[in-house]
Amino acid sequence: MYCSTNTDRKCHAITMHETQNFAVAKQRQEIGITARVLDMTLAKCLLIRFCTDVFWDCCLTQPSLSFEEFLNTNKHDIYHLVFGYNNFCCQCHCGYTFPVEQLTQSNFTHLFGKTAQLCSSCVSSSTRSTICAVEATNGISVRNIDDLVADILLPNICPLKKAVSILVKIRNKMYGHVAEAKMTNQDYKIYMLETEKSLIQIAAMCQKETEARQTIEDLRQRPLDETLLIKYQTVLLRDIQAEKEISETQREIKEYLETNLGSVQERLASIELLQTTKMQDVLSAMDEIGKQKTKDTGRRTEKYDEISRLTDAAVKVHLEEGTFVQTSAMPAILKSL
Template sequence: MQQTERENFLKNAITIVDHTKDAFVCLVDRYLTDKNWTFEQFLSNNQHEIYHLCYSSRCCKCPSGYSPPKRRVLHPSQLDVLFDKLSKLPSCKNASEFCCTIAKNGISSTVLDLSLARCLLINFCVDVFWYSCLQFQNQDLDDFLNLNKHNLYHLWQPNAMCCQCSAGYSSPTTQSYIDQTEWNQMFTTTSIPCPSHRKRGHTGYTIYICAVSAASGISLNKLTLSLQEVIIQYCCHLRKTVDKLVEIRNHDYGHATEGKMSDTDYAKCQTELQDGIMEIAKVCNKEDDFKQKLQSVQKRSLDETLCRQYQNTLLEFVNRHKEFNDEISEIGSRIDTLHGKMASKTKTIPIAIAGKQQKIMDDSMRQMGTSVAETVERGYQENIKMLERFQNQLDELIPKKLKKCSRQSGTYSMIVFIRPVYQLLFIRLSEKGYFKL
């Protein structure tokens, strides 16, 4: 029984390490054929974006305003497979050893392992997935959108039940990946709502999935690249197959330390692996080749040395995956520390700003107070002069006998009255600190 389980493990490992990887590489080659590119040209055309799948800081080639992606999905050892470190330009100012490098001379897609092939597929080969959805199925984009209208609706409205939700339906995501503008680019209202919606009635702008259809004659160039990636991820069966095969690989690596697999697990895994590999083979027109490869796995002779070799391959992946996760955790810890320092600094900013604001306000009020004081002083002097002129005119007009009375009860009294008023105003302004008396 133990020998059978070891053979199961080995056969499964061969299918994953060799043939699943071959299927992914075949899919990359299908993309290159459609583009009429060599693999070296593909790497050169996407060098900047591939580089930033490993490094999140800006590089020499980053244009103004470009923000590198924060997620890290590649390890420097994987870049070392693709790019020549010795080709780094002398003028490069970046410390990274892969900045300003070029693809290795004469490199081919055969250097890819399962992880690297999958990464390049989902990030740079969206056209091959569209081919599997459209031309390979002999349908147009509007046909495809109509077939996937329900899932697309819930990528826009993830928390809303609709009239096409069957019992037990689960939305593909809990958050919205499509906005209303993107939805309107894909679908238009072409019919009246279903009976249940007509009975309810509605006011305002409401979109019912039962009343819309894909825009007639819509083409891919009408959709943004980010929208295309969302559609492919959630609605393309081939893309889901790629993810499923990687998931099987990741799950089965948990058995790598034991080097054995039960008959039940082996039968289940082989069915899923072979179905996925053959689906890719059909898109690449390589069905006969892969059918022969998969059959040979079951017939080939096995030995202990070969089993150890594949077990070590699996263990190498486990260790590298752990190292990669440890590095990500360390980076996350550093980010948290940096965030804490920034938060601490941020707390002092309002205090500093408030201090400066108060100083600016005090200076402004002081300047304003000086201006007010000058205005008051000027007004006071002008009023005194005016009253003195008025007094002189009264001296000329009234009889001398009345002058004494006039001075006691008229203008003189007005001057005596107005002076304290202005003095009080000056005192109040002085108390406010606008100027010194």
């Protein structure tokens, strides 16, 4: 929407932003610019931030309502913007869609004042609803509410702003952030109907409803022109080629994995067999060592018994012959042997 001029303002120092052509001081409005250059996101941003009067005009001027009458007409929806969906009131009908609680009771008190008694239904029920006993504040106008309250009321009540939000939502879901370039026939009918209703709502506000309906009908009935056909054909062929390349890459990766996986499995089997064989050798060696230790222990036991027996016999012989005198230690030694 803006282009750079060749005039530098000396009061501005040269900054990185200016060298990148983003300095506000070096921008001017593009000559002959129209709304056709706006995409959906930018158009929504401009409408919401700078065109609040347009939405209020849709709510008040065309229906020929004062702001006070507008509040009374939409009192039920505004009431539930304050008290939420858990607080049923005497005006709730079957199938009513409750809005998300966003306003405060202070906001509601500023917009509405108590002017009458509760209805018989509210008096006899356990609900704490007061909607039937309030009316819009006498003489209130759009200038009497702050921007925060307006930013909550318009998206929930203004048909024009609802239409803009629906178009942006459909655009983001089915085009901007789409996971795959396809939709079911049922989804197409649903989104097409919502899109048409929103476009007609906006066109009616701009007094171009007839032209909008004709444009929609032309889009539905007319065939693609040759330029669009060639464009879409090129895109389709490019996508098909890309899918083929992806499929070929997947096939090569699969073959590589299958080949190398077989080699890895064979190597693992060989390692497992080698480990099993070595474990068996270790167990056999340990068993042989155990047997050898058992034999050595037996031989030592037999030798010890023989020494004990010979020692005991020699002592007895010496005792019988009287060749030495027995001390007090001798019986203990013989007993231990």
